[in-house]
Amino acid sequence: xxxxxxxxxxxxxxxxxxxxxxxxxxxxxxxxxxxxxxxxxxxxxxxxxxxxxxxxxxxxxxxxxxxxxxxxxxxxxxxxxxxxxxxxxxxxxxxxxxxxxxxxxxxxxxxxx
Amino acid sequence: xxxxxxxxxxxxxxxxxxxxxxxxxxxxxxxxxxxxxxxxxxxxxxxxxxxxxxxxxxxxxxxxxxxxxxxxxxxxxxxxxxxxxxxxxxxxxxxxxxxxxxxxxxxxxxxx
Numbered sequence: 338x339x340x341x342x343x344x345x346x347x348x349x350x351x352x353x354x355x356x357x358x359x360x361x362x363x364x365x366x367x368x369x370x371x372x373x374x375x376x377x378x379x380x381x382x383x384x385x386x387x388x389x390x391x392x393x394x395x396x397x398x399x400x401x402x403x404x405x406x407x408x409x410x411x412x413x414x415x416x417x418x419x420x421x422x423x424x425x426x427x428x429x430x431x432x433x434x435x436x437x438x439x440x441x442x443x444x445x446x447x448x449x450x
Numbered sequence: 451x452x453x454x455x456x457x458x459x460x461x462x463x464x465x466x467x468x469x470x471x472x473x474x475x476x477x478x479x480x481x482x483x484x485x486x487x488x489x490x491x492x493x494x495x496x497x498x499x500x501x502x503x504x505x506x507x508x509x510x511x512x513x514x515x516x517x518x519x520x521x522x523x524x525x526x527x528x529x530x531x532x533x534x535x536x537x538x539x540x541x542x543x544x545x546x547x548x549x550x551x552x553x554x555x556x557x558x559x560x561x562x
Contacts, residue, residue, distance in 0.1 A: 381540065436506050436507075438495065438551060
């Protein structure tokens with residue numbers, strides 16, 4: 338059974354810093370990996386999708402990498418801003434009739450102005 | 451292009467009642483999935499529908515059911531509500547083939 342772990346569970350940094358959020362998964366046989374952000378009481382906003390054949394994806398100040406063989410992904414946020422404060426969730430899809438996305442518990446990020 | 455919409459946004463029900471939640475996917479998306487989010491368990495997969503057929507089902511009791519209509523809109527039903535069913539219920543749509551999942555704003559269900 339696939340399990341996804343996100344470290345750290347919470348992070349508080351001053352504005353302007355670059356930061357890295359980590360995600361690990363137990364079964365490397367994944368189809369893709371997706372990073373989301375969730376604001377309090379809201380739905381999930383998709384940030385980046387990485388297919389299993391890809392090593393990284395970039396969108397603006399965000400860069401996500403995938404090392405499928407070691408079961409790891411990182412989300413890099415450059416020049417953090419207070420508006421980046423949210424919970425960041427990592428989810429993997431194993432495909433082939435798998436039971437939907439398997440999510441980590443998330444990293445609660447606070448950017449101090 | 452309109453996003454995924456869910457109705458109602460908030461719901462308060464009493465134990466033992468039943469509830470129906472609705473989800474309208476992004477135009478052209480035929481895959482609809484449902485997830486339950488609670489503080490203790492996080493996000494858990496409920497079920498997925500594609501072309502009106504349930505493709506996968508997570509580890510939830512039979513009180514949780516769903517269906518999908520020919521226009522890809524989906525509903526989920528929870529019967530005999532329990533206090534533990536209080537959660538944020540999220541719907542996601544995607545193109546077929548395991549592509550990017552787009553989530554709606556969720557329905558906050560409170561069972562008293």
